[in-house]
Amino acid sequence: MTVATTADLEARDTRRLERYQRVTYRSFQCAAVGFVAPSLVGVGMAYTDGHIGVPLAVLVLAGLALLSWYYARLVRTGLADGASRRDIVLSGTLAAALSVMILTGPLFNVIPVFWVSAVVLSPLSRRQMAAMCVAVAAFCSVLTTVAAHRLAPDGPVPWYGLVPLMFGIYVLGCFVTVFINRYQRRMWEMHRETHAARDALARLAVTEERLRFSRDLHDLLGHSLSLIAVKSELAMRMASTDPARAGAEMADVRRTAREALREVRSAVSGYRAAELDAELAGARAVLEAAGIRCDIGDPPDPLPPEVRSVLAWVIREGATNVIKHSEARRCAVALTAYEGSVVLEMRNDGVQGDGDGNGSGLTGLAERVAVLGGEISSGRHGRDGFLLRAAVPLPAPAEDTAPAEPVAGRTA
Known part of the structure; x- marks a missing residue:
């Protein structure tokens, strides 16, 4: 992407x-x-x-x-x-x-x-x-x-x-x-x-993110690594006098190391995951900072986590393409539920060139959407507009096993 x-x-x-x-x-x-x-x-x-x-x-x-x-x-x-x-x-x-x-x-x-x-x-x-x-x-x-x-x-x-x-x-x-x-x-x-202010804000944001990530890693690994160091030193001292106790300590070291690795992977995956509300807010901020008026509608609730994640990736890629490949002055994002699917439409003006939208980023989005059975389309819309549209089906709701009572006067 x-x-x-x-x-x-x-x-x-x-x-x-x-x-x-x-x-x-x-x-x-x-x-x-x-x-x-x-x-x-x-x-x-x-x-x-x-x-x-x-x-x-x-x-x-x-x-x-x-x-x-x-x-x-x-x-x-x-x-x-x-x-x-x-x-x-x-x-x-x-x-x-x-x-x-x-x-x-x-x-x-x-x-x-x-x-x-x-x-x-x-x-x-x-x-x-x-x-x-x-x-x-x-x-x-x-x-x-x-x-x-x-x-x-x-x-x-x-x-x-x-x-x-x-x-x-x-x-x-x-x-x-x-x-x-x-x-x-x-x-x-x-x-x-x-x-100069944009440059300072960008550097400040990077610095704050580095500090936050370093604090999270310290909280996750500080205790685990200290415990591993202490138990490893204890096992070394007991290796000749009490091999069984040394083996037990090393087993604790292995368990602690695996637990720390699991926590780090969980934290990293959390940083790499895309969340719909955060991406909507981020898209609005970066587009308005670039001088593009951004109108974003509220997403329908509730949406399954996997659907929200895919739509978040579409928002991220769409906002990136608006900034890099257009001279847009306005961008509108609409999320609507329609006939068992959620439809995301992202429109902007100021398209450059032929505007076919066949980049590698959109190809990756099509693959992500296809995993959930959806489809994505993009192309020119009007004289100088561009439309990115993604339709993702929603999972069928759980059926109620209780028999439905007949309703008088209702027709199928």
């Missing part, structure tokens, strides 16, 4: 975290394109209008390329442990120098916001972020006011009215950018914390 090991679950969680990291990085790359593209258009317009020459245009393009490289570096280090002060200062100086191009056209207004969007991904206090937004807004509002009077000297708004207006617009834009990127950073941290 295919069983998901701890390493498999850890690898699956790691792949999910890496997938989210790639999506996050790509979203910031798309944002970088949205910031850089207007600046490139601004360079072209400034050159066409004669505000800058070829040397200055080449220098600005080189600066935009370097600022884009700094942006990627600030995003990567900011999401990790935080960007260094040196990178923040150098990139801020470069952004301030490029912001002077606001004097040639309004499309360069995105450059300071571009720099702020990368810096706020590093761990900063609210006071530091507010001070940075206010400083950027003050610097850019002055440049914008000068550019407005330079490009449109007869504008309707005087400089003392334009400065506070532009200052407010820049502050609002910076704070919106800070809010969005800080929210995305918080989601990033939540994914990392969830991944």
